[in-house]
Amino acid sequence: MVVGSLLLTLGLQWLKKALLRIARPRTKKRASVDAQPLSPTKIDWYSFVVAFKAVLLEGLEMAFIVVTFGAESNSRIRSEQPS
Numbered sequence: 001m002v003v004g005s006l007l008l009t010l011g012l013q014w015l016k017k018a019l020l021r022i023a024r025p026r027t028k029k030r031a032s033v034d035a036q037p038l039s040p041t042k043i044d045w046y047s048f049v050v051a052f053k054a055v056l057l058e059g060l061e062m063a064f065i066v067v068t069f070g071a072e073s074n075s076r077i078r079s080e081q082p083s
Helices: 002-023 030-035 045-080
Strands: none
Touching: 002 045
């Protein structure tokens, strides 16, 4: 949970900066866009959903790996015990 929340927080900040860098207009409006401060109180839902899905998929992947290795080691222990 702690690692996931850290990844989510850092991922959101990184993604927001990257999207803002890509989405900057290449016209005279660029100066006015650069002059506007970013609002830290608003949630960027698009970035939140993208980062959440990435963390969720990585978490599920790790859970499957742990369950698979645990099941395999449990089956080896049972097969080695005398009947």
